[in-house]
Amino acid sequence: MREARPLPQYLVQRYHGWRATAFVENRVWYRRLADDGQHPRAMVIACCDSRVHVTSIFGADTGEFFIHRNIANLVPPYAPDGEQHGTSAAVEYAVNTLKVAHIVVVGHTNCGGVQGCHAMCSGHAPELEEKSSFVGRWMDILRPGYERVTPLPPEQQIRELERQAVLISLENLMTFPFVKMAVESGNLSLHGVLHDIAEGMLEQYDHQAGGFAPIV
Template identity: 70%
Template structure:
């Protein structure tokens, strides 16, 4: 592959800094993780957004979370059609192989993917409607959420749809037979979160009210 380049200098320097400090101070722990494998307690499904740093928010150590990131923290419905499904594969591995005790879906404020879905479903982003748009076809997953907020005040729709991205993903998780089985057996629990980046707030989905409450 002729187009790959060496690692940018600033990243190489950061690696050497980590190796000389964090790794050196915890080398035995890293060796243990390597030899014993991973045993995360929770899977976190979050957005690709660079501002969402799950391990920092929860102060998680290496090996604690099994993390999957995608545009708008979405989980598609269970669809074993022989195609490539990265998110579904991650969920399957976390639940059936790693036996995680929790699956957490975490949305956030100012989500570009959600904004794209809002524009697309409102007819303001025709390029996302094209079959060739990977983002558009991925955001089709969120169309049921859009239907639930489309009649709300315009200035509230984006924030509401960000939370709907979490709810839709929780709903879709329950369409996976192995997820439903684990949840109904009490072996695993599902959680929905929404993070406000600027203010640092965190809200949790409450199924009793269908809304989000502060953590």
């Protein structure tokens, strides 16, 4: 692979800094993780967005979360069609092999993927409608959410669509037979939150309340 190049120097320097401090100070813990394998309590499905730092938000240590990230924190419906499904494979591994107790879907404000979905579905991003657009075809998962928010005033639609990205992912998780079985047996619980990047706040979905409410 002739195109691959050595890491940029700033990353090399950060690596040396980490190994000389955080790694050395926790060497026993890292050795334990290496010898005993991973036993995360929760799977976190979050957006690829670099502003969403889920381990910092929840104060998680190395080995505590099984994290999967994709555009707009989406989970597709269960579809064993022989195609390659990265998100579905991660969910299967987390539930069936790692036996996580929780799956947390973390959405966020100012999500570019959600904004792209809204633009695509409203006819303002024809490039995303192309069959060759990986982003567009991925954002098709959120089309039902767009239909739900169209009755709202335009200025409210994006924020509500960000919440729908979380809710639809939770709904789609329940289409996976092994997820449904684990939930119904009490071995797994599903959670949905929306992270406000500017304010550092979290909203969580409350089924009994019928929507999202701030975590206090």
